[in-house]
Amino acid sequence: SLSSSSSSSHPLPPGPLRLPFIGSLHLLLLSFTELEPILRDLRAKYGPIVTLPIASRRAIFVSDRSLAHHALIQNGAVFSDRPRSPATSKILNSNQHSITTAFYGPTWRLLRRNLTSEILHPARIKSFSGTRKRVLRTLLERLRSESESSSSTSRNSIKVIDHFQYAMFCLLVFMCFGESVDEKKIRDIERVQRRYLVNFDRFNVLNFWPRVAKFLLYKRWEELLDLRKEQEDVLAPLIRAREKLGKEERISAVSYSDTLLDLEWPEEKRKLNEGEMVTLCSEFLNAGTDTTGTALQWIMANLVKYPEIQEKVVKEIEGVMRERDGGGDNKEVREEDLNKLPYLKAMILEGLRRHPPAHFVLPHAVSEDLVFKDYLVPKENATVNFLVAEMGWDPKVWENPMEFKPERFLKGGEGFEFDITGNKEIKMMPFGAGRRICPAYNLAMMHLEYFVGNLVWNFEWKAPDGGYVDLSEKEEFTVVMKNPLQVCLSPRF
Numbered sequence: 001s002l003s004s005s006s007s008s009s010h011p012l013p014p015g016p017l018r019l020p021f022i023g024s025l026h027l028l029l030l031s032f033t034e035l036e037p038i039l040r041d042l043r044a045k046y047g048p049i050v051t052l053p054i055a056s057r058r059a060i061f062v063s064d065r066s067l068a069h070h071a072l073i074q075n076g077a078v079f080s081d082r083p084r085s086p087a088t089s090k091i092l093n094s095n096q097h098s099i100t101t102a103f104y105g106p107t108w109r110l111l112r113r114n115l116t117s118e119i120l121h122p123a124r125i126k127s128f129s130g131t132r133k134r135v136l137r138t139l140l141e142r143l144r145s146e147s148e149s150s151s152s153t154s155r156n157s158i159k160v161i162d163h164f165q166y167a168m169f170c171l172l173v174f175m176c177f178g179e180s181v182d183e184k185k186i187r188d189i190e191r192v193q194r195r196y197l198v199n200f201d202r203f204n205v206l207n208f209w210p211r212v213a214k215f216l217l218y219k220r221w222e223e224l225l226d227l228r229k230e231q232e233d234v235l236a237p238l239i240r241a242r243e244k245l246g247k248e249e250r251i252s253a254v255s256y257s258d259t260l261l262d263l264e265w266p267e268e269k270r271k272l273n274e275g276e277m278v279t280l281c282s283e284f285l286n287a288g289t290d291t292t293g294t295a296l297q298w299i300m301a302n303l304v305k306y307p308e309i310q311e312k313v314v315k316e317i318e319g320v321m322r323e324r325d326g327g328g329d330n331k332e333v334r335e336e337d338l339n340k341l342p343y344l345k346a347m348i349l350e351g352l353r354r355h356p357p358a359h360f361v362l363p364h365a366v367s368e369d370l371v372f373k374d375y376l377v378p379k380e381n382a383t384v385n386f387l388v389a390e391m392g393w394d395p396k397v398w399e400n401p402m403e404f405k406p407e408r409f410l411k412g413g414e415g416f417e418f419d420i421t422g423n424k425e426i427k428m429m430p431f432g433a434g435r436r437i438c439p440a441y442n443l444a445m446m447h448l449e450y451f452v453g454n455l456v457w458n459f460e461w462k463a464p465d466g467g468y469v470d471l472s473e474k475e476e477f478t479v480v481m482k483n484p485l486q487v488c489l490s491p492r493f
């Protein structure tokens with residue numbers, strides 16, 4: 001069903017020429033999540049692979065697990081490219097010199113291998129365990145003090161998402177620039193990175209009729225260039241500070257930015273320039289903060305909504321604490337304990353299945369025209385997109401898929417011994433699948449297990465009086481809770 005010969009005689013995957021009520025200009029401005037219900041209808045009408053004309057591009061959407069497996073795993077060499085970036089993005093991604101945006105080729109390979117072999121291999125991940133402990137302590141303290149700062153007699157209900165995001169952000173800042181970055185600097189970095197995400201859609205408008213936009217919307221273009229400059233002003237000094245440290249000091253506690261200082265582009269045979277390093281550090285911070293912070297909020301929301309599940313997590317941790325010889329600090333779930341907590345892990349997987357932070361993987365492209373399931377998938381002006389959330393809710397795999405049930409991932413459940421890479425079969429893909437799979441899925445799982453474990457072990461999590469946990473969704477950079485989680489925390493110690 002896959003060949004690259006005589007592709008021109010095949011049609012594109014089916015789909016409407018136009019959507020009723022929605023012109024293609026409007027469509028380009030719709031975010032993908034707003035498209036989800038439309039795509040669900042189109043699937044019923046046209047099948048699991050459809051094309052939408054979006055401006056001059058054709059966006060192909062794949063909503064079926066086995067088709068995704070066929071594309072991303074069995075034909076991974078062809079389906080792992082990325083589309084050409086629009087003009088505005090090229091300013092922020094150094095002309096596609098970042099892992100997420102690089103074409104499938106030597107640049108991507110170099111950058112991805114650098115991240116996985118220098119920062120994400122198990123020994124290096126372990127070297128950051130002191131950092132995680134420190135960030136956890138700070139988070140617990142902040143939650144505790146905000147909970148206690150109520151003037152009234154009833155326990156104070158607090159909003160937790162900002163605390164979660166900040167904690168995840170600190171973790172990545174320390175991994176990126178070393179432990180010595182102070183709080184004021186972290187707030188500075190956070191402010192520019194946020195400005196970048198918040199304005200993403202506004203800058204996107206500049207990509208229509210770029211010449212016209214440059215003239216009419218020149219203020220906005222200036223704003224984009226100004227944002228880039230601000231980002232360089234904040235991040236570049238941190239990279240230079242690492243460079244000044246000297247090799248020995250850097251080797252004793254390697255950070256992500258250090259690894260960039262030693263890289264060389266394979267084709268041009270030159271080192272990375274400062275702008276390229278800023279782009280890569282920014283990508284590192286962005287890729288891991290909102291995704292993990294959002295997942296953390298969804299998971300904790302389910303633990304508040306279902307106290308019996310929370311109780312089971314606590315009981316499991318209690319068992320491990322009892323078995324620890326010599327006792328030690330019983331207030332902390334240690335990283336070594338995590339592999340003895342299968343229910344905790346199952347609960348996190350269920351959180352990622354039911355509420356994946358990204359409802360779509362990043363847009364893919366094919367590296368050559370090809371025929372896939374009798375349809376033409378073109379290389380030029382086309383993107384290939386995968387509906388992550390739909391796949392995790394497939395009733396053919398998951399019984400009552402909208403129910404939150406961690407037991408699915410335990411013995412006897414339909415997700416038992418689930419393989420996150422999807423190499424043999426894709427049952428869900430919160431991290432994507434194939435060659436472009438999230439390179440940090442192990443780190444992300446570990447962060448979630450460590451933080452969720454400690455958060456429920458240290459506090460009892462409850463909805464405010466008469467509270468109801470509303471699990472409605474809203475799209476930001478990731479798919480977040482429409483009504484951010486509000487909780488009452490009672491310390492368990």
Ligand code: HEM
Binds near residue numbers: 099357360430431437
């Ligand atoms: C719960 C947390 C996370 C989730 C759900 C998640 C999910 C994803 C998804 C869906 C993709 C797109 C895959 C594709 O396009 O096929 C991706 C790519 C990526 N993620 Fe993550 N991610 C998480 C955490 C992280 C962290 C902590 C980092 C870095 C420290 C990271 C770095 C990246 C990078 C660099 C890519 C681009 C890979 C490439 O294009 O080759 N992610 N992630």
